Amino acid sequence: MRLRSLLFVPGDSERKFAKASGVGADVLILDLEDSVAPSQKERARAQVAELLDDRAARDWAFFVRTNPFDTGLTLDDLAAVVKPGLDGLLIPKVDGAQDIVRIGHYLDALEAKAGMPVGTVKIAVVATETPAAMFALGSYAPAHPRLVGLTWGAEDLAAAIGATDNKEADGAWTRPYQQARSMCLYAAASAGVAPIDTLYADFRNPEGLEQSCREARRDGFTGRIAIHPDQVATINHCFSPSEAEVAMARRIVDAFAAAPDAGTLGIDGKMYDIPHLKAARRTLAAIGEAA
Template sequence: MKLRSLLFVPGDSERKFAKARGIGADVLILDLEDAVAPSRKDEARATVATLLDDTAPRDFAFFVRVNPFDTGLTLADMAAVVKPGLDGLLIPKANGAHDIAQIGHYLDALEQKAGMAIGTVRLMVVATETPAAMFALGSYAPVHPRLVGLTWGAEDLAAAIGATGNKGDDGSWTFPYQVARAQCLFAAASAGVAPLDTLYADFRDDAGLERSCRDARRDGFVGRIAIHPDQVATINRCFSPSDAEIAEARLIVDAFAAQPDAGTLGIGGKMYDIPHLKAARRTLATVGE
């Protein structure tokens, strides 16, 4: 499952879904939470359930963001959308792996009822949206068998701790949110799942999005949330290896394969060791090699 670009789509808008499905996002996340007014939750569930019935070929994974546990709506959301065609759920405001275990138990029963193989529906988690969550990031390892990725969020966390803002005058994250971002990255790496960067709010700022994505990939993130279709192409490009990176990775892998007992090799005037080999293999894995 590719997880470079994950585009949010309001769950109550068939029109926006129809547009989004041709954008090129790796994942479409039909949103039942923040993008849907309380008065339209039932309508959104019914709309998403209908969209899941479409058997036309698609080149994206179909996820749904359910409402968090504290709303009392989570189980009703899941009962409406766990059916053939659903690839995964995005769980917001999770307080740790115990929440994911509970979701997993629900899914076992709902998949069986829907005639789906147990384990079909995968999980991604927004892992930093509550103060309690920040102390539970280590709980995702050992990894739950359904978990495929962790992402982080700053807006709900800021509201929860009473912050008046989460960015400095230069637009960079203030320290508490730098901590949340870094801890999410470490937690995902520890669990062996995909670390996914949070949204870039200004969807008209293409240059800023590109800089931010390149910084995120440099740091270890493998993909990013998108809030507007126009962001998808930039995100896909930034989180895909360039031709030069692929060529270098092949060179490194081939050189170590030719000298399997070597721990360090000189290639083209540069020294490479085992961490470089691991990184090269990850690069090639992203293009199916």
């Protein structure tokens, strides 16, 4: 499952779903939470369940963002959408790995009821939306068998801690949110799951999105949330290795394969060691190529 571009789609808008399904996102996240008004929750849930029944071939993974536990709506969401066709869930406002264990138990029962192999539905979480969550980021390792990715969010965290803003005048994150972003990256790496950067809100600023995505990939993120279909192509491009990177990765892997006892070797006058080999293998894995 590739988690490079993950596009939010309001669960109550069939029109937006129809547009989103053709833009090339790796994952569509049908949203039952923030983009759906309280009066439309039940309708959105039923509509998403109906969309899951469409067995037409698709080249993207079908995820659903449920409502968080404190709303009392989570179990109703799960009961409606855990059925064949569902690939994963995005769980918001988690406080730590104990919430993933809880969701996992629900999924075990619901998958069995739906006739699905246990473990079919994967889980990604928004890991920084509550103050308690910030103290539990280390709890995701070792990873739950269903866990595939961690992402972070700033808006709900800002509201929870009483911040008046989360951005500097130049648009950069203020220090608390820089810390949340970094800790999410470390937590994902520790758990061995995909680190997914948060959304870029200014969807009319493609240049800003591209710069932000390049910085995110530089730092170690492997994918990003999108909030508008127009953002998907930029995200896919920025989080895909270039031809030059792939070619260099192959050379590094081949060089170490030819010298299996070497810890360090030279290529074109530059020294490469085991961390470079690991990075090269990740680059090839990103394009589905076994090292």
